[in-house]
Amino acid sequence: MDSDSTALLVLVLERRFGVLTPRQRAMVAGADLATKAVWLEALPTARCLDDLFAARGFQTGELASSPAALSDLIDASPVPMVITEGVGDFERIVFLNREFRQRIGYTESDIPDVRYWWPLAYPDPAYREPIAQAWKERMARAARDRDRIDPMEVRIRCGDGAVRVFQAHATSIGSWNLGVFVEITALREAQEELALSKEWLEEAQRIARLGHWIARPEGGDPGRGTLWWSRVTYEIFGRDPSLGAPTIEQYRALVHSRDRDRIKRLVAECADDGHYEIEYRVVREGGEPVWVRELGRVLRDDTGRVERVIGTVLDVTRQRALQQELEYRASHDALTGLYNRAKLQQLLRGLELGYRESREPFSVVLLDVDHFKTVNDRFGHAMGDEVLQELSWRMAGVLEAEQHAGRWGGEEFMVLLPRVDEHGASIVAERIAEAVTRHEVACAGRVTVSIGVAEMRPGLSGGALENLADRALYAAKGDGRDCIRRASELPPG
């Protein structure tokens, strides 16, 4: 009986406080029944094992000697407990403690043996049968080995109709079995709620293309260490989650080589509050490029070492593409694909500024299609459009990378030539004229252009330079068209 009471007490204590140390086990084994009784009585109010072992003030010879007294103590346990006798379908309910009766809502008269218990606790046969089978097998094994069963999670329909979740533990003591039902309904509900919130968060992040992550640098070096990524972060970076979390080095390998150092610098130099924001390219496996916007926060310890970096990552590939398209449309002529007037003016301002600061020469070429009205009148406006497109491509084809061609308006075009003087500009103009007139343009036949060129000079504004080129162009028109005139050769005025 004494070893049985020790086993019982150890079980009860471990359910409440976790696994006992060998010293604590020895204390329990060495205690007489009266002391054990005191401990069990103090169990509901004890905060820790030391509290319990310090409990005094309850001594009755009766408790020490009577098995009935032991059931009184079990009755006081804050955990639902049941004492049964025998195994299998004939497992007889001997005793249900107060907590069991109150929480699970049945009394001994409701469940004389387990055959009554199963249908009450588990009304759905599809759930009941495997549970009953597993319980019987475990109890038979526990009885044979005088051991405990592996705890089982069960969803019990209680007397009040509510389904509660318990972790059922049991141990066999002689011909008796002690079942202990630790309720984990709140835990499971919280876990389910958490899982659901996680699922919703993930779904919301998937819709928004937004992931989050935590970096734990090694030795304060943000370039080395481990990362935690949310599921959507894996999707954005195109990494298979089954490969596990990447190291910081593996993450850096996914970042476009031209952006890596920019990120490193930003993290190292970010503002006092630790926040930073950056857009960079990620090259996914297979080479697919993705643009991301990262918002991060660097957390440092008291010595200033980087402890953690946390942040979000947003896939902005679509926005980037849209932004690029808008920028393209705002700066390019829809018909010819060359720069539009606004962009030419902006480039002209830039060149003018450079000239003022360092006297770097540049020239403007202004070009107008000759008798273009006739093309429209003879072949129609659509053919006129085609002629303008064809001329644009021919013109762009003779220019170098930094030489900018654009449509100044109607059938008039401008070319900006950085680091080119008027002489160089007239050579470029000749090349353009040659490219335009060399072949006939579709069914419009041979098309010619008149060109004016002008070089930036001290005291001129960009607008005045453009006027000069315009005057040179008019001179070319006046001289019979299909020719080039330089501003420096114009009569004064």
Ligand SMILES: Nc1nc2c(ncn2[C@@H]2O[C@H](COP(=O)(O)OP(=O)(O)OP(=O)(O)O)[C@@H](O)[C@H]2O)c(=O)[nH]1
């Ligand atoms: N098809 C087409 N025609 C255009 C476009 N923009 C302007 N034009 C036409 O270009 C013609 C320009 O005519 P004018 O200014 O009289 O000049 P021109 O006929 O080229 O004569 P010169 O410049 O004196 O040689 C007009 O008929 C405009 O309608 C365009 O985008 N497409």
